[in-house]
Amino acid sequence: MFPTTLEAIRSTTSKRTAYISGILALLAVAIVFKAVWLARLGLGHGRDLVDFNAFYITAKLVWLGTVDQAYQFAKLIVIQREVSGGRDGFMPWTYPPQFSLLLAPFALIPVGIAYLLFVASTLTLYLAVLRRLAGDNFVLVLIVFFPTIGITLACGQNSLLTAALIGMVCLFFQERPILAGTALGLMIIKPHLAIAFAVYAVLRRSWIVVMTAAAVVLISSAICTAVFGVEIWSAFLQSVRDSSVFLEHGNYPMHRMISIYAALRTAGLSASAAFVAQGVAAVLALAVVLIAAYRPMPARERFGLVAIVSVCISPYAYDYDFLIFSVGLALLLPALLASAREWERGIIYALPIPIGAFGYLQAMQMASSYNGEQALSTFSIGGFAIIPLIALIVGIVLLRSSGTEAVSEPTVRCASA
Template sequence: MLTATLEQLQASPRKRTIYVRVILTLLAAVLVFKTFRFFEDGLWYGGQTTDFAAFHIVAQRIWLGDLDLTYQFASFTKMQLVAAGGTTGVMPWTYPPQFDLLLAPFALLPGWAAYFVFTTITLTAYLMTLRTIAGNNFALVLVIFFPAIAITIAGGQNGLLTAALIGLLCISAERRPVLAGLALGVMVIKPHLAIAAGVYILLTRRWPAVLMAAAVVVASSLICTLVFGPQIWMAWLGSIREAAGYLEEGRYQLFRMISAYAALYQAGLPAAGAFWGQIAMAGLALVAVALAVARGPSPRFALGVVAVASVMISPYAYDYDLPIVGIGLALLLPDLASLASPRERGAIYGLILLANAYGLLQSARLSAENGGASGLQRYMTPAVGGFALMVVLAMLLWLLLRDAKPAAVRLHGEPA
């Protein structure tokens, strides 16, 4: 039923156009509404931490010359409280210095204008990349991923930027490896989401891409060292250790996370058990990448598995990272039509849609009940998105093992 409903979106160009226009209009409305609220009430309205509010603070501290203090949770908490003008939610800062450098120009704009420019650019880049990859499936992917795209816009997060970079890598991997390497290198801003793509580049021996990615990482690291001073790296590493303890204590909004760690932790496992579950899931995700390269029906399908696996390696992955999975689904769809039955495709669509919508719906529910997603309920709310993606990965592995053929057969045809 779900398969037929969603795939009917592609029945005619007219239907596809209507759905695309409706979804794009809704996304634009979210962007305009949030910009207006930020203009009227500031980035901290409602007593909640907006992700872009933290981005803007970091950009400002760069020009004030004390960026390293943002990597100390106690200091960054004070900065957020001062900026909010009172009590608010707070978050640690763990992004690599390269992302700080990218944010620096946005300090020159008021918060609402910086949010609008950043989100408009990243949203446009993502939609253009997704449209190029999805083709006639663009409407279907937009419908499934509307909740994740909307929540990313609402928070001003960088999930659209990282998804656009992964998409550019996938578009360029076969014929423009240098451009693919450039995209992979820029993913240093969120390196835990680039592991699967890096493994793919190595397995397929795209050496120009490897060299370009390495050059980007080294060059950007040198620039950051010159701009921020060598102490920035120790500050960054210290924040990662602090954040690990933060995660172990369950102090993040785990119900919005999509990792195996969050799913298992919220299900009642101790932190150590959830961590080992995450390691096992990361291993399976990389096995899926290797299997897709060796036995996948096409390079496009293998890249789709790479994109899906990207969000399953690290314990720290949120619903705003799901636009990367949108790139993956767009790549997988042509081969899924022949590899998977309508029921199997419906299950994949439904599980991904659940992962997309769950965090948004739970945030809305908790906000309505408690005036904010906080307190005991927040810590007891299950992290369903992680379980949904685990099942999707299992289904992709099953399809690869059941129906795929060795690379020699895939490339040269069935033997006589």
């Protein structure tokens, strides 16, 4: 009954419009509330830093000419502690310099307004791309991923932007490869989430996409070098090395991560064993990319498969990064609606919900109790849930949908393609 009830929402234009309007209104309220909270105008309790605070701090450092301090954990801890009024929480900065430069303009305005502009613009882009991909299924995808969008807004993360960029790669890959390559190149802000599509582009010999993406990375790197100096790259690489030690020692909030590495670590396995399992998961994910590249199937199914496995290659993926999965589901829904049984669709719709919801509840628990050790001892729900979810979807698409399809649109041009 659950999938049937959920799918009934998309049956008429009036129902879709009503639900979409309601969801967008809730998201707007959440954005305004968080902007006020960040502006410290009296709403909310507690002032622990959220991710957007880390973005804003780095943007300020850009203008001060000391952005290299964002990559030096010992110095960044002191800066974040001062901003948070003495809180002990710490958010390492491991983003490539391109993202630091992208954030710089936001430091010129108050933090509340900066958050409002950043989140509202990236949310608008994400929703526009998702609507193009999902068509009549747009409201269905919104409901399933509403908790994940919620946790993204709550912490002010950039996953709305990265999901939109991946969606643009899917939209423009065949007909506008320069645009697709540009979007893929801009994923340098979170390169570990773009590995699957980079491999897919090479396997498909889409050289315009590959060369455009490479050009974007090289040009943006040259700009960063000119602005920050060549030493910014050694600082960045050192932060990456330091973060790998953090990850190995379990110092990240792995209950919020969605990788098999995080799942096994929170279950008590050693770092080495969890890394081996993560390696196996990455190999299997790339095998799906290989199948998608060479097996005859509709374009939207190719891109959908690549999108859903792109989040399980790296051990470093959070619940908000799961939004990329919404891009894959939007593309695959026509095939799933046609081929999946009702109980299978129920699982596909149900499993993404606790991934975002659990992350949100855990984030609120940590903010209110200041008991990081208690939160870190919990299981990675997302890490355990995402494996059967991907396995089920991949199995349905590869074993039923593509093999029985008669006619398919060759390009992802619009929602009904």
